Amino acid sequence: MGHEKTEASASNRAEPPNRTPVVHSLNLNRSGFNADSSAKRSTRVGPILAGLEAPAAVEPAAFPIGAGAEAFRRRFFPDATEADWNDWRWQLRNRLKTLADMERVFALTADERDAIERRSGALPVGVTPYYASLMGLDDPQEELRRTHLPVGDEFVKTPGEADDPLGEDHDSAVPGLVHRYPDRVLFLATGTCSTYCRYCTRSRMVGEPGGEYSFSRNQWDQAIAYIAAHPEIRDVLISGGDPLTLSDDRLDELLGRLRAIEHVEFIRIGTKIPVVLPQRITPGLTNVLRKHHPLWMSVHFTHPKELTPEVDEATSRLADAGVPLGSQTVLLKGINDDLAVIKPLMQGLLKRRVKPYYLYQCDPITGSSHFRTPIAKGLEIIEGLRGHTTGYAVPQFVIDAPGGGGKIPLLPDYIVGRDGDDLILRNFEGRTYRYTDPGGDLGASKPVAAE
Numbered sequence: 273m274g275h276e277k278t279e280a281s282a283s284n285r286a287e288p289p290n291r292t293p294v295v296h297s298l299n300l301n302r303s304g305f306n307a308d309s310s311a312k313r314s315t316r317v318g319p320i321l322a323g324l325e326a327p328a329a330v331e332p333a334a335f336p337i338g339a340g341a342e343a344f345r346r347r348f349f350p351d352a353t354e355a356d357w358n359d360w361r362w363q364l365r366n367r368l369k370t371l372a373d374m375e376r377v378f379a380l381t382a383d384e385r386d387a388i389e390r391r392s393g394a395l396p397v398g399v400t401p402y403y404a405s406l407m408g409l410d411d412p413q414e415e416l417r418r419t420h421l422p423v424g425d426e427f428v429k430t431p432g433e434a435d436d437p438l439g440e441d442h443d444s445a446v447p448g449l450v451h452r453y454p455d456r457v458l459f460l461a462t463g464t465c466s467t468y469c470r471y472c473t474r475s476r477m478v479g480e481p482g483g484e485y486s487f488s489r490n491q492w493d494q495a496i497a498y499i500a501a502h503p504e505i506r507d508v509l510i511s512g513g514d515p516l517t518l519s520d521d522r523l524d525e526l527l528g529r530l531r532a533i534e535h536v537e538f539i540r541i542g543t544k545i546p547v548v549l550p551q552r553i554t555p556g557l558t559n560v561l562r563k564h565h566p567l568w569m570s571v572h573f574t575h576p577k578e579l580t581p582e583v584d585e586a587t588s589r590l591a592d593a594g595v596p597l598g599s600q601t602v603l604l605k606g607i608n609d610d611l612a613v614i615k616p617l618m619q620g621l622l623k624r625r626v627k628p629y630y631l632y633q634c635d636p637i638t639g640s641s642h643f644r645t646p647i648a649k650g651l652e653i654i655e656g657l658r659g660h661t662t663g664y665a666v667p668q669f670v671i672d673a674p675g676g677g678g679k680i681p682l683l684p685d686y687i688v689g690r691d692g693d694d695l696i697l698r699n700f701e702g703r704t705y706r707y708t709d710p711g712g713d714l715g716a717s718k719p720v721a722a723e
């Protein structure tokens with residue numbers, strides 16, 4: 273059903289209906305970043321008729337600052353103005369990256385301090401000030417802190433773990449382009465993220481481009497040429513790294529070049545930026561995105577603590593720009609592996625027009641054992657959601673099969689057994705029901721005696 277809705281023709285790549293046009297002048301600076309990104313420069317005006325001046329009243333597209341973030345700003349960045357704080361480039365420039373940065377903000381444990389000093393190469397340490405403001409500064413067990421501050425367990429390799437567990441390098445058609453499924457490709461557009469998750473599937477390459485992953489113009493050219501030469505590719509997922517760390521211009525260029533390929537029907541962006549750097553969702557960016565519909569976005573959420581006023585604003589801007597939003601959540605031990613955490617997260621996402629899409633079993637990357645949960649935990653959570661809340665709030669629980677097997681969905685077993693022509697099913701309350709299924713043999717391995 274979802275696919276039917278994605279098969280839009282070029283003629284309906286226009287603005288979504290019922291939208292007042294938002295007019296912004298793009299002011300590009302020399303670095304290629306959109307200097308219009310700060311809220312103070314944007315204007316929301318009604319339709320402008322030829323020969324008439326724009327209305328004098330200008331509504332600034334202000335970005336909210338939540339109470340926790342504001343207290344954090346005043347305490348740790350007293351010289352930063354609200355405009356600085358709400359400027360995504362300021363957030364990137366002021367990321368917490370070094371041991372000194374971290375010690376200034378967090379009461380580090382000896383284990384965290386050692387891990388920060390010890391690590392090198394890909395998957396650097398990096399947290400935006402905004403996202404740090406959501407973390408427990410004095411509590412090493414706080415959930416969001418555990419996802420971004422390294423600990424010694426990260427250096428312990430356990431059986432079954434690998435640097436590239438999904439075999440993406442093996443399935444790369446050209447550098448940075450994974451062609452595993454018949455009609456779609458994964459385009460790794462950049463190795464940069466605004467924050468670095470310690471359980472990242474691409475921990476082998478993010479934050480340290482080089483070798484196979486240069487993300488140069490030449491690499492993009494090769495990937496785009498491959499897509500253009502393969503008419504079976506109808507869907508391109510742009511990921512990385514985080515594609516929304518690219519400047520508006522670069523993103524516009526990439527989306528435009530892909531959109532120009534006749535057989536590419538559908539583009540998706542995978543990103544964590546709306547959660548960890550919501551200030552990046554500027555009017556300039558949404559203007560770029562709305563040019564390239566149908567464009568969908570998968571946003572990486574972890575915990576209900578992330579559902580802040582800033583995230584409300586970011587998701588509203590994206591949804592208002594006509595971008596359908598889906599969520600991706602990695603199940604993490606002691607962080608969100610609890611129905612009492614996942615349920616409000618999924619319900620909160622629906623309220624923000626984000627459809628819960630995937631709940632992932634954590635991939636067995638090297639050094640991830642402290643994050644991984646038993647498979648049964650994911651099934652237990654799905655069972656606790658299905659029937660107990662809105663169906664739209666139930667994501668699909670999947671394992672990305674090691675070795676490149678792709679995503680495999682897992683469901684709780686609702687088949688109790690079979691009694692002749694009757695299939696015996698269990699509902700969400702544990703009650704059993706008969707469904708007459710003449711000639712079928714589903715459930716035959718579990719015969720049930722007639723009542």
Ligand code: SF4
Nearest residue numbers: 465468469472513544
């Ligand atoms: S934002 Fe995504 S790509 Fe970047 S470190 Fe986190 S999981 Fe990996």
